Amino acid sequence: MNTGDVPATVTLESINSVTFTQDTDGNIILHCPQNDGKDLGSGGTTEPVHKRLRLSSEDGEDPQDSSSTEYSVVTLPITEGDESFEVTMTATEMRDGELESNDPSEIPDKDSSVQKKDKDVSAVSQAWFTTKEDKDTLVNKGHKWKQGMWSKEEIDLLMSNIERYLKNRGIQDPAEIIFEMSKEERKDFYRSIACGLNRPLFAVYRRVLRMYDNRNHVGKYTDEEIDKLKGLREKHGNDWATIGTALGRSASSVKDRCRLMKDTCNTGKWTEEEERRLAEVVHELTCTEAGDVVTQGVSWASVAELVGSRSEKQCRSKWLNYLNWKQSGGTEWTKEDDINLVRSRIAELDVEDENYINWDILAGGWSSVRSPQWLRSKWWTIKRQVANHKELPFPVLLKGLQDVVEAPPSAMNKVVVVGSRSANASPSPITALQIPVQIPVQITHVSSSDGASGTSDSETITLNSGALQTFELLPSFHLQPTGTPGTYFLQTGTNQSLPLTLSANPTVTLTAAASPSSPDQIILHSLTTDNENVTVQMSHPGIIIQTVTSEDLSDPLGQSELEGEQELAKEEPSQEGEKVSSSKAIPKMKSSGMGEGAVLMVPSPSSFIPTNEDISADSVLPLGTLTDPILENQEEGSD
DNA sequence: TTTAATGGTAAGGGTAATCAAATGTG
DNA sequence: ACACATTTGATTACCCTTACCATTAA
Numbered sequence: 137m138n139t140g141d142v143p144a145t146v147t148l149e150s151i152n153s154v155t156f157t158q159d160t161d162g163n164i165i166l167h168c169p170q171n172d173g174k175d176l177g178s179g180g181t182t183e184p185v186h187k188r189l190r191l192s193s194e195d196g197e198d199p200q201d202s203s204s205t206e207y208s209v210v211t212l213p214i215t216e217g218d219e220s221f222e223v224t225m226t227a228t229e230m231r232d233g234e235l236e237s238n239d240p241s242e243i244p245d246k247d248s249s250v251q252k253k254d255k256d257v258s259a260v261s262q263a264w265f266t267t268k269e270d271k272d273t274l275v276n277k278g279h280k281w282k283q284g285m286w287s288k289e290e291i292d293l294l295m296s297n298i299e300r301y302l303k304n305r306g307i308q309d310p311a312e313i314i315f316e317m318s319k320e321e322r323k324d325f326y327r328s329i330a331c332g333l334n335r336p337l338f339a340v341y342r343r344v345l346r347m348y349d350n351r352n353h354v355g356k357y358t359d360e361e362i363d364k365l366k367g368l369r370e371k372h373g374n375d376w377a378t379i380g381t382a383l384g385r386s387a388s389s390v391k392d393r394c395r396l397m398k399d400t401c402n403t404g405k406w407t408e409e410e411e412r413r414l415a416e417v418v419h420e421l422t423c424t425e426a427g428d429v430v431t432q433g434v435s436w437a438s439v440a441e442l443v444g445s446r447s448e449k450q451c452r453s454k455w456l457n458y459l460n461w462k463q464s465g466g467t468e469w470t471k472e473d474d475i476n477l478v479r480s481r482i483a484e485l486d487v488e489d490e491n492y493i494n495w496d497i498l499a500g501g502w503s504s505v506r507s508p509q510w511l512r513s514k515w516w517t518i519k520r521q522v523a524n525h526k527e528l529p530f531p532v533l534l535k536g537l538q539d540v541v542e543a544p545p546s547a548m549n550k551v552v553v554v555g556s557r558s559a560n561a562s563p564s565p566i567t568a569l570q571i572p573v574q575i576p577v578q579i580t581h582v583s584s585s586d587g588a589s590g591t592s593d594s595e596t597i598t599l600n601s602g603a604l605q606t607f608e609l610l611p612s613f614h615l616q617p618t619g620t621p622g623t624y625f626l627q628t629g630t631n632q633s634l635p636l637t638l639s640a641n642p643t644v645t646l647t648a649a650a651s652p653s654s655p656d657q658i659i660l661h662s663l664t665t666d667n668e669n670v671t672v673q674m675s676h677p678g679i680i681i682q683t684v685t686s687e688d689l690s691d692p693l694g695q696s697e698l699e700g701e702q703e704l705a706k707e708e709p710s711q712e713g714e715k716v717s718s719s720k721a722i723p724k725m726k727s728s729g730m731g732e733g734a735v736l737m738v739p740s741p742s743s744f745i746p747t748n749e750d751i752s753a754d755s756v757l758p759l760g761t762l763t764d765p766i767l768e769n770q771e772e773g774s775d
Numbered sequence: 776t777t778t779a780a781t782g783g784t785a786a787g788g789g790t791a792a793t794c795a796a797a798t799g800t801g
Numbered sequence: 802a803c804a805c806a807t808t809t810g811a812t813t814a815c816c817c818t819t820a821c822c823a824t825t826a827a
Contacts, residue, residue, distance in 0.1 A: 337781090354814095391785070452788080781825080784822075786818105788816105795810090796810080
């Protein structure tokens with residue numbers, strides 16, 4: 137909730153090589169390399185220094201109650217050729233009790249000088265609790281921590297923590313520490329790398345083991361492996377470690393694989409008899425009756441046992457994604473449900489992170505929802521319509537989707553525009569502020585009325601989009617090649633007027649209008665459609681229009697940017713036609729040789745203009761560049 | 776000897792990506 | 802009927818937490 141924003145801005149001058157990162161709660165962590173302040177008393181200490189910034193404004197502060205003021209980074213303009221940078225921060229009032237605890241008996245600090253301020257997060261991240269009591273204790277003290285899938289931000293932080301640890305000790309490969317060192321030798325490794333992560337230590341530990349175990353993420357099991365696995369299972373039972381070693385797979389991997397191949401398993405379509413049995417068993421084990429909605433508290437292992445012909449996962453999947461819904465009188469999911477989900481249900485929650493969505497509540501009493509789990513996966517298919525959904529902060533993504541779900545299905549196409557902050561920006565992925573809206577444009581031909589890339593008022597660039605559209609950029613926009621074939625910056629040479637209007641019949645014309653935000657480059661800023669016109673507002677530096685033509689599909693860049701594009705909005709007969717306000721603004725593209733379209737990835741509607749309030753989580757300084765082995769590393773390394 | 780911290784295992788609920796069959800569409 | 806695109810159901814590789822056990826240091 138950013139309702140209490142105080143317009144306090146502070147300019148900091150950074151000292152050399154200090155890095156800011158931000159944790160999942162929006163706290164800013166100041167990372168100071170070891171040798172910078174090499175006093176720090178205890179000479180032996182080699183811990184990296186992490187400081188959670190807690191800036192206090194004079195008068196907002198009331199030390200009496202434990203309310204405090206949190207600051208978050210909102211902008212980081214980086215001036216080139218200058219060591220310094222500016223950090224603009226906004227102050228946010230914290231409600232007391234949320235994270236604060238003045239309890240002096242908290243987990244003791246071992247390193248008093250450095251980490252004593254980490255009371256909130258560290259109590260969690262520095263505790264190896266696994267028992268119910270441990271958790272209850274912490275919960276009772278008012279602590280909260282994150283569960284579930286790790287976000288990209290968390291992984292990034294973890295990686296940078298690891299990298300820093302390695303650097304400090306001159307170690308190259310984290311696997312050395314994790315798999316070769318004795319406990320003694322790697323003392324405090326896990327504690328160090330858990331800093332800033334609001335997760336229990338054991339969760340960090342688990343994740344790290346998985347990440348760096350080369351026998352994990354091996355990929356699909358071959359038939360030979362399956363055979364071998366069956367044999368090994370006979371011989372070694374549930375000794376997964378031994379079986380794993382013999383197979384060159386991690387213990388958890390072979391364990392999971394075995395779960396899928398219960399001895400007498402049917403595959404493929406369920407028979408009516410099987411379905412009947414499944415329902416019967418589920419209701420019996422959960423003491424419910426036919427027609428009741430049952431989505432939790434089911435022991436699927438037991439269910440599978442009783443059903444006999446299916447594995448636990450098959451049973452669960454069948455039940456949650458189909459059978460329970462069918463039996464309790466569910467209705468079909470419609471396009472309106474899509475809109476309802478995105479524009480109302482989720483939006484009303486006003487949560488900052490997807491992880492805070494309670495799908496159980498959301499799914500309640502919604503007859504076309506098959507189960508909370510199913511609804512969640514529905515959300516996933518919706519958000520994948522946004523090509524760069526993974527990089528977008530949740531609120532930004534959500535806002536952008538509000539347009540996407542209402543757009544006529546034909547407005548979606550396999551189009552990708554990749555945004556970038558500026559032409560010469562570092563390769564860091566800066567797509568934080570960009571809301572993709574996809575416009576079916578295929579740029580098959582680019583011509584310029586005069587060769588001089590300049591500011592001639594009459595310059596016209598035509599993007600021939602095949603059957604449907606032609607883009608004309610007026611008067612002095614131009615496309616600047618980026619070096620990647622088919623990828624351009626859309627650029628203005630002088631102060632251009634914005635927004636632009638894009639009319640779609642049959643020529644799409646970008647027309648300049650009022651005041652610019654950037655003299656050089658512009659970004660599409662909003663897109664609205666009424667019957668005939670598509671209006672695009674533009675501002676902010678840096679946009680790449682990447683075209684994806686049939687020929688380009690073999691291009692590696694094109695490929696990678698296209699991933700996850702399969703399920704773009706479907707055409708819906710829409711019986712209640714009048715419900716949806718959007719009409720067919722954009723005629724469906726004939727597939728006459730069109731292949732794929734081009735995609736524009738644009739920042740969001742005008743309400744979303746990246747003013748400072750909207751910039752947050754991703755506006756952190758670049759961290760180190762340690763790659764995530766899970767994502768990056770498919771080949772073998774050390775073993 | 777106890778006890779707390781740390782490190783570890785198996786089980787099982789879960790997610791997300793992929794494959795394949797079914798269905799829709801011009 | 803067809804050629805195809807899209808949707809949906811099924812599968813599976815991988816993720817995460819829980820419950821519990823083992824070892825070690827204090």
